Amino acid sequence: MAEHLDVAILGAGFSGTMLAAHLLRSATRPLRLLLLDRRPQPGRGIAYGTECEHHVLNVPAGKMSALADNPDHFLRWLEARQIAAAAGDFMPRMLYGEYVAHNLREALGAVVPGTHFEFLNDEAVALEDDQPALLHLRSGRVLRAKQAVLALGNFPPADPRIEDDSFFRSERYIAHAWSNNAVSRIGNTDPLIMIGSGLTMLDLAVELDARGHRAPIQCLSRHGLKPQRHRPYEPWPPFLKAGDATSARDLLHRVRVEAALAMSQGKDWRAVIDSLRAQTPGIWKSLPLYEKRRFLRHVRPFWEVHRHRVAPHVADVIDRRMGAGLLEIFGGRLRALRETPTGAEAVYMPRRESKLRSLQGAFVVNCTGPEGDFRKLRHPLVDSLLEHGLARPDRLGMGLDVAADGALMDAWGEASSWLFTLGPLRKGALWETTAVPEIRVQAAELARRLLSS
Ligand SMILES: Cc1cc2nc3c(=O)[nH]c(=O)nc-3n(C[C@H](O)[C@H](O)[C@H](O)COP(=O)(O)OP(=O)(O)OC[C@H]3O[C@@H](n4cnc5c(N)ncnc54)[C@H](O)[C@@H]3O)c2cc1C
Known part of the structure; x- marks a missing residue:
């Protein structure tokens, strides 16, 4: 592999992998392309890297084509593998990861002669603006790239905000619900406290339920709400456009x-x-x-x-557990987490009440979902970009500040000519940018943008 690259894509979840596939497919000259991820396989990322078959897509199969201009592509891929699926079905996420990786393999089968492509299992830790840019990897390898794309996706959740943070070093705290190791510590008779009652909580509850977990799960979130279930519906015409609502x-x-x-x-x-x-x-x-x-x-x-609704099968599991008293959701503000002789305790102020209450469990699991505020996160690559003024957080603290084409804005508000991003990092600018139907469009557009310069 040449150490000098045309494009380095940092992150090989859906965003990075589909961008690579578009670049390989659309290039009219030989490209030197690197796709990099801390995870061992491309196409998975956090969402589709799960090893739990009960984790299903939260978007029906008919809307999950990786290619915006070929809406039945995922359905046809399933059909070719003789996997029975209707457009309204919710397929396992691990299967979708295979599909994303297939898109890359297919693109690699028809590249311009002379193209160099490498998938590298490593971590990007720093980028320097040294035309071409210098990319430093955790392994110590240093590469040069004319263009770089941050496809870093969803960051792990930040610890909940409480005054005394000593509990976060406790054995009773599971900081990251998506981590397989952490979840394997939970026994089937362990009562649990989950902080957060959104999609991350549902994922974990469904996984534990399938594994035979039958102890109570108590969830705490500000409003005590959980995602609604999907139901088929007749479409409704768009009724709002930009500028109609001012507040x-x-x-x-x-x-x-x-x-x-x-x-x-x-x-x-x-x-x-x-x-x-x-x-x-x-x-x-x-x-x-x-x-x-x-x-x-x-x-x-x-x-x-x-x-962000859930598949009916997921909603059924949650309803069944709630009906059996095995899952409860409380609304309130977390005040403290501490160890007890038998496990852990979460102290909270219930909504519209003035007396503290507490929940007891064997473990506290942080299910607050991906964090986008870099003031609360430690990510060596993003820290280095911020430090060198190559990027700046967006003003809402949800990701990075970007121009309309995904170019990163530097510390002085100038759009970069060589550093871009797509997917969840654009949330501050677009709000709706974290799911496949939006990212597949961004991947195709960004590939065109990169190939045109
Ligand atoms: C649990 C979950 C379920 C979801 N389900 C759906 C769904 O059903 N349908 C849907 O449309 N959307 C779903 N989403 C939304 C999801 O954000 C997108 O579908 C898509 O997976 C985002 O892909 P991504 O590549 O941007 O991010 P990610 O999947 O987060 O991938 C980013 C990758 O970057 C890598 N990375 C980060 N930093 C570095 C570094 N410094 N060096 C090297 N590699 C790095 C990470 O290891 C990771 O693999 C889900 C999200 C989650 C979290």
């Missing part, structure tokens, strides 16, 4: 009115929420910064549980 309150009001109208006509509120999807980045961009902040503070929890 978070106005936006919420319009969505509520439209949902009530749809339901009065026998339609499903889900259709109303999903009708906004294509317009969401435009609506988001048109809101003033302080209204975005208000949305995040007041509306986000409600938006998340209606927008």
